Amino acid sequence: MNLAKYEHPPETQCPLKYASIVTINLSEYDRPGGKERLAQKFKQYVHQVGFFYITNIGLSQEEIDLQFAIAKAFFELPEEERLRYRAPLEEGSYNGYRPLGALSLFPGMQDTLEFYSIFKSIPQSKRSHPDLITKYSAEIERFSRFMHEDVSFKILRILATMLELPEDQFVDGNRYEDECDSSIRYMLYHARSREENKAFDDVYFRGHTDKGTMTFLFQQPISALQVQQTKDKDWEYLKIPAGSVAVNIADTLQFLTNGYLKSGFHRVIAPPNDQAHLDRLGLLYFVRPTDKLQWKSLDSPFLQKEGYGKTTTQNDQDVSGLDWWRAGVRARTGANYISSAARTT
Numbered sequence: 375m376n377l378a379k380y381e382h383p384p385e386t387q388c389p390l391k392y393a394s395i396v397t398i399n400l401s402e403y404d405r406p407g408g409k410e411r412l413a414q415k416f417k418q419y420v421h422q423v424g425f426f427y428i429t430n431i432g433l434s435q436e437e438i439d440l441q442f443a444i445a446k447a448f449f450e451l452p453e454e455e456r457l458r459y460r461a462p463l464e465e466g467s468y469n470g471y472r473p474l475g476a477l478s479l480f481p482g483m484q485d486t487l488e489f490y491s492i493f494k495s496i497p498q499s500k501r502s503h504p505d506l507i508t509k510y511s512a513e514i515e516r517f518s519r520f521m522h523e524d525v526s527f528k529i530l531r532i533l534a535t536m537l538e539l540p541e542d543q544f545v546d547g548n549r550y551e552d553e554c555d556s557s558i559r560y561m562l563y564h565a566r567s568r569e570e571n572k573a574f575d576d577v578y579f580r581g582h583t584d585k586g587t588m589t590f591l592f593q594q595p596i597s598a599l600q601v602q603q604t605k606d607k608d609w610e611y612l613k614i615p616a617g618s619v620a621v622n623i624a625d626t627l628q629f630l631t632n633g634y635l636k637s638g639f640h641r642v643i644a645p646p647n648d649q650a651h652l653d654r655l656g657l658l659y660f661v662r663p664t665d666k667l668q669w670k671s672l673d674s675p676f677l678q679k680e681g682y683g684k685t686t687t688q689n690d691q692d693v694s695g696l697d698w699w700r701a702g703v704r705a706r707t708g709a710n711y712i713s714s715a716a717r718t719t
């Protein structure tokens with residue numbers, strides 16, 4: 375069976391308040407002096423706000439849409455088959471399928487989304503997959519390696535350059551061959567009726583920051599993802615058109631830089647009226663810290679100059695980034711997201 379070309383649903387016609395955030399042309403990186411120029415741009419824009427867009431990342435629209443097509447086909451598999459590949463969530467790992475209703479959004483009200491995570495193609499993360507995924511394993515591996523070693527490493531090197539840290543400071547804690555829970559994620563939000571949305575207070579995914587290193591969110595015509603750029607600002611929608619990818623700085627980078635980099639606060643709510651009946655398919659790539667990353671924050675002349683130098687070892691821990699990450703997932707298995715302790719995911 376060959377997959378049909380994935381057709382993205384039409385954008386909403388409803389007037390919405392979209393966030394104005396900076397776009398970084400990643401092809402600039404490969405030009406002479408490009409990394410340094412981008413580091414200057416990041417200094418201006420990326421310090422206060424945990425979100426930005428990137429363009430010209432180096433993957434074709436066909437390659438990206440193939441991932442959407444695989445995602446769509448995965449969620450069309452019978453539930454019984456999807457459940458056969460359930461992730462060991464209780465051990466703190468998302469490697470595989472997270473079924474519908476894994477978390478409660480309100481007491482007794484389970485979430486209405488499901489996702490399938492495909493970890494890096496390394497021996498430590500090997501697991502069985504449905505035939506559909508196995509059939510496309512070469513394309514999936516190429517996508518995952520490219521997002522990880524090309525796109526995310528460019529950004530990690532730009533950030534390290536900006537922070538006056540060794541260029542590979544962040545890359546070394548996120549190497550492809552080291553163990554971590556970085557993954558492609560295919561994600562499906564099930565449409566809910568007006569009454570259900572009311573009962574859920576329109577929430578699909580509570581306001582949170584991501585716990586990893588950074589997250590990439592691909593084209594998403596169904597407007598439901600909102601960001602809060604800074605604490606004093608209102609929620610605003612993100613518009614992620616074809617050709618752009620939204621990047622979300624996550625908790626690990628915030629921790630390592632003593633809060634200089636901000637982990638983006640975001641949530642997913644019910645789509646506007648003209649899209650409310652549509653299931654929402656998502657494609658994401660999560661970069662998460664490895665077993666080589668030491669959970670100790672950093673210091674640099676730049677961070678000191680900016681007032682974010684390291685002044686305490688109080689928040690450091692004798693754990694790896696991987697262990698820190700998994701402890702977080704274990705702690706929230708089945709958790710009620712109503713608890714303010716669960717503001718990260």
Ligand SMILES: O=C(O)CCC(=O)C(=O)O
Binds near residue numbers: 579591641
């Ligand atoms: O579906 C989205 O647009 C965002 C999902 C998200 O925030 C997450 O999975 O952490």
Ligand SMILES: [Fe+2]
Binds near residue numbers: 582583584640719
């Ligand atoms: Fe998130």
